[in-house]
Amino acid sequence: MNRARAYASVALSVGMAVMLGSAVLTREFPPFDLAVDLAEGIPRSGVAHPITAVLLQFRSYDTLLEIAVLLVAVVVALALRDPTPADESSPESVILDSVINTPVLTSLTMTLLPLMTMTAVYLLWAGAFQPGGAFQAGAVLAALGVLWRVSGRRTGPFAANRWSHVALLAGFAGFLAAATTTLLFGRPLLAWPSSYAGVIIVAIETVLTVSIGISLLGLFASAPAPGDERV
Amino acid sequence: MLTMLFDALLGLGLVVAALGALWSRDLFRAVVLFIVFGLLVALAWIRLQAPDVALAEAAIGAGLTGALLLDAIGHLRRTPHPEES
Numbered sequence: 001m002n003r004a005r006a007y008a009s010v011a012l013s014v015g016m017a018v019m020l021g022s023a024v025l026t027r028e029f030p031p032f033d034l035a036v037d038l039a040e041g042i043p044r045s046g047v048a049h050p051i052t053a054v055l056l057q058f059r060s061y062d063t064l065l066e067i068a069v070l071l072v073a074v075v076v077a078l079a080l081r082d083p084t085p086a087d088e089s090s091p092e093s094v095i096l097d098s099v100i101n102t103p104v105l106t107s108l109t110m111t112l113l114p115l116m117t118m119t120a121v122y123l124l125w126a127g128a129f130q131p132g133g134a135f136q137a138g139a140v141l142a143a144l145g146v147l148w149r150v151s152g153r154r155t156g157p158f159a160a161n162r163w164s165h166v167a168l169l170a171g172f173a174g175f176l177a178a179a180t181t182t183l184l185f186g187r188p189l190l191a192w193p194s195s196y197a198g199v200i201i202v203a204i205e206t207v208l209t210v211s212i213g214i215s216l217l218g219l220f221a222s223a224p225a226p227g228d229e230r231v
Numbered sequence: 232m233l234t235m236l237f238d239a240l241l242g243l244g245l246v247v248a249a250l251g252a253l254w255s256r257d258l259f260r261a262v263v264l265f266i267v268f269g270l271l272v273a274l275a276w277i278r279l280q281a282p283d284v285a286l287a288e289a290a291i292g293a294g295l296t297g298a299l300l301l302d303a304i305g306h307l308r309r310t311p312h313p314e315e316s
Contacts, residue, residue: 051283123286131282139290146298216295220302 046197048129055133056201060190064179067172067208074168074215077222109151116144124209128198134205138212145217164214171211175204238278245271258307262300269293 038050038058045053055063120140127133178200179190187193192200248271252264269292276285 131286133283136283136286136290139287139295143290143294143298146295150298216291220295220299 044194044197046192046194046199046201047127049127049131049133051131052127052133052201052205056204057192057197060179064172064175064190067175067211070212070215071168071172074218074222077219081222105147105151109147112147113144116140120144120209120213124205125202127205128202134208134212137205137209139216141209141213142216142220145213146220149217149221164218167210167214168218169211171208171215174207178204241271241275241278245275258304259301262297262304265300266293266297269297 038054041058042048042050042053045057047053047057120137123132123140124134124137125132127137178192182191183189245268248264248268252261252268255261255264270289272292273285273289276282276288
């Protein structure tokens with residue numbers, strides 16, 4: 001039985017390898033060069049960095065759907081959260097015993113707060129002409145939020161309240177609004193006029209940064225709170 | 232020559248970190264090796280001239296996922312195992 005299974009798995013892997021290899025070898029190359037097309041399209045994209053141009057101009061539909069997927073994931077994670085969290089009922093800062101509550105972490109978080117905020121803003125701005133952009137800036141914001149929560153704070157800029165829900169939605173809602181506004185002017189979906197494209201892209205990325213940061217933090221924070229072991 | 236050596240070491244480190252993360256019996260060690268693996272992957276993306284992917288990998292792959300996994304270990308340690316205790 002085990003031997004038959006081993007033979008079957010070897011045969012399957014060899015067959016898979018042969019199929020993959022033949023697919024790569026017999027692949028027909030497309031009659032156009034995407035890199036050349038992209039380089040020609042950069043001037044009318046509104047941004048100078050090719051990756052950002054692809055993400056928010058040439059393939060912005062994909063990015064829009066990605067944001068929607070992220071939003072759905074966070075909404076599901078928040079829905080699965082403990083329905084009676086301690087942090088929303090009490091307005092004052094709740095410091096749980098089991099949270100890592102050391103002076104080092106607390107002061108480090110306070111030192112890192114302005115530095116990481118500045119890094120996020122820089123990454124967002126740099127995305128227009130060099131590596132960076134909304135996802136990276138949002139990840140830095142989320143990391144800051146994780147530090148903030150781990151050091152025991154439940155209030156302040158990363159508290160779970162109505163505003164954080166608005167911020168969660170703002171990215172997708174803003175993107176969708178910008179995408180559909182073009183329809184009003186008789187243009188295709190997401191087809192911004194090149195003269196405004198730069199401004200629109202930076203505006204969308206700014207809102208997206210906040211939303212992505214809150215979303216990633218939401219995925220972290222919707223795990224059961226430390227000290228709550230009812231699993 | 233030096234870059235070849237660096238790339239070879241990076242590739243070797245990737246495989247070692249991945250195997251260590253998969254086969255480690257200690258969960259904490261496995262998670263730390265996973266974070267190391269994520270950071271090495273970020274370096275590999277930089278060597279492949281994809282700094283955008285490297286930034287995302289370092290922040291999300293190594294940073295946030297690592298934090299989530301460490302959090303999960305904390306919960307596992309505080310929860311008594313029914314089959315062990």
